[in-house]
Amino acid sequence: MNSKKGIQRFPTPRHNHATCVNTAMHQAEDYCNRTGVRLTQLRRRVLELVWSSHRPVGAYDLLEQLEPKGRKAAPPTVYRSLDFLLEHKLIHRIDSLNAFIGCNQPGHEHDAQFFICKACGEAAELIDPKVERALVKDANQLGFNIEKQTVEIAGLCNRCHQGRKK
Amino acid sequence: MNSKKGIQRFPTPRHNHATCVNTAMHQAEDYCNRTGVRLTQLRRRVLELVWSSHRPVGAYDLLEQLEPKGRKAAPPTVYRSLDFLLEHKLIHRIDSLNAFIGCNQPGHEHDAQFFICKACGEAAELIDPKVERALVKDANQLGFNIEKQTVEIAGLCNRCHQGRKK
DNA sequence: AGAACAATGTAATATCATAACATTACTCAA
């Protein structure tokens, strides 16, 4: 799904998603090996579930998928894994949806901009320095010290938009 | 609190906040008169409560304040008023905080950028065309049609940041 | 006055998230 840094295409239905998952899991493993944190079975499982699509997914959705046979997992199970993955920047939280999505520049410390289709749910992650620079400039004028940015753009992806024109 | 369009200062402790409230309430009244929608007692009350500070405030906080004597209001009471105020752009929702804040360009259709201090809770609303342009450009490259932008920057306001330096 | 509609009241429930404490798994020094 990635092209060069800071430029992402919107996920297409035909892309080979197995590659996305594979890359993500390998990057996560590398990161955890490098930094000495533990990518346990549970955390790995949750990360895979988050990466099962390019749609932000809710914690309780993940929770359901964690219990294939009657066994029921409780919320802290998934929230703790999500917290770990967030802490290590392997996933992002989408505040406007109370949902989580895999990060495609893991390890690399960043805040990103998200474009999220209201119809199909797919999301694209971008890092646009122009957006960042504009926000930093505004912050400077306000005397404000930025810690975290939340930029989430809702709308229609190209495909869904085409599909709606009569 | 307003200076010229698109440029806001961060709210200072000494500004005359009564003026902010007054302006907001008059703008709301004007808007409702112009467009023929009803600013009922309840809606007015909720709007005043939202404007009681420059901090985003939660729905349940508002709810408590709505019931000064033992009378207890139920959630739909406040959520319906909030929905009305959102629909008519008299307030904004801050997704990253599940909270609401008065809009200082009401009537004027817009998405804004918010800078929110994690220490004191105060927030500044900006409309920076550079941010918008950068996002629109990104959207175009993605073939994405923007409907709504959520831009919420968390950090420290000048005063709180000063207060922390040793 | 009364029909039609808008707003509000009320009770129940859905959805998202965390606190507190018990248990299990892992690590590493002795």
Added chain:
DNA sequence: TTGAGTAATGTTATGATATTACATTGTTCT
């Protein structure tokens, strides 16, 4: 290798935010 210390997970309960459904009241317009 064992066991003490720590990290991770399990379990139960609860907190925080938000909506659904239906009853009642208020407003508008004839």
